Amino acid sequence: MLDLTPSMKKDSDAWRKRFYPQTLRIVSFPPNNIYEVPSGIYGVPIDTTVLQFLYNKSLFQEAGLDPQSPPKSFENLISYAQQIKSKLGIDGFVCGWAESWLLNALATEWAINLMGEEKFLKTLRGDVSYTDEDWIKVFSLFAKLKESGILAPNITAMTNKEAEDAFAKSKAVFSFNGSWAVNVYRQLNPKLEYAFFPLPQVSSNFPIKVWGGAGSSFMVNAHSPYKEEAVKFLKWLTLPEQQKFLIEATNNLPAIKGCEDSLPPLLKSLTESFAILTHPDIWPYNEDSRVIEVMNRGLQQIVMGLKTPLEVAKEIQTTKERLSQR
Structure with missing residues (x-):
């Protein structure tokens, strides 16, 4: 899988900063993780659960x-x-x-x-x-x-x-x-x-x-000849306009910040929990x-x-x- 960290951090972390931190943590590996995977961001969430x-x-x-x-x-x-x-x-x-x-x-x-x-x-x-x-x-x-x-x-x-x-x-x-x-x-x-x-x-x-954390996520094959195009597509998919469309079409919570006004009250109440999310995938031990x-x-x-x-x-x-x- 392609390490997306360079793309996420480009232009002063512009892409990375779109996401809710706890959502992005699910698709990231910290340094010295138990899986011995090189640290980095390996997925692009499109919603949060x-x-x-x-x-x-x-x-x-x-x-x-x-x-x-x-x-x-x-x-x-x-x-x-x-x-x-x-x-x-x-x-x-x-x-x-x-x-x-x-x-x-x-x-x-x-x-x-x-x-x-x-x-x-x-x-x-x-x-x-x-x-x-x-x-x-x-x-x-x-x-x-x-x-x-x-x-x-x-x-x-x-x-x-x-x-x-x-x-x-x-x-x-x-x-x-x-x-x-x-x-x-x-x-x-x-x-x-x-x-x-x-x-x-x-x-x-x-x-x-x-x-809670990332629901559905996309990953990019590091050996694909189209990996640059795939990254561009995922950047587009995680723009507010597309995220707001997905909210309406799927009734799922967004992966990025700035869409709160498009959420119905039922979903909007759940965003209050985003700061206290946990999941086995982000624990230092399993x-x-x-x-x-x-x-x-x-x-x-x-x-x-x-x-x-x-x-x-x-x-x-x-x-x-x-x-x-x-």
Whole structure:
């Protein structure tokens, strides 16, 4: 792949400065990265994605709650969902947890909020155990969600498409999904009244981070005889005029700054999270995929009531230690 850094930095960083920094980080490699790739920018994002919570504003109003005031804390989330389930008889929370990456993303966000990003990254590096008290608290959040009775039945067997369909049909008041869902819900139910809101906090000791970054990106073959033409095209594609067209055509968030006035309110609210985006691709360390698999399966088992948070924590740590000894 062609290192686009020289093109990005040409004319006093003119091209690079168009982009939201967190969006561009996903397609960049810093010096001394774990992949041993030469530092540089290797992709051109054309949109940005963000993972956030959503709520049905119509159901809020029907249940007597303020549709302009989504929950700000984990406790609020459960309380609001229980109230609406009690009054309206619908599920409190729906998500495609058969696709375990959604569980992992949510667990990661709560972990960073609860213990701080530094301690979270130390866990990935192996300096903090998954049996640490803070990790037990993170896993216990999912046990509390189960015990609260707000989760949709069979949530761990539900795909994201099934969860999106249920939310679009007002079968649940809360969900956790990506910004791409705007286009999905528009197709499923154009009249759906909903909004995004930031991660419900579990601690005030550390700031929240939300999963997100570059959505779709283009890369240039370094050996192509047309690489210069490709770079020119990508510069054109990431001009405000083209980005505004893509916003209207795809309902996706832009990759560059300066398009905010073209965003509908629903999408514009998501840009407030751009400064706090995080993603495994930008972390200095990454967890072994086999450890992640054990964690994701364990989270599903907690939600199903098959294992306790402590049992899952021990299983994750045992797996990590076994793999580190090889």
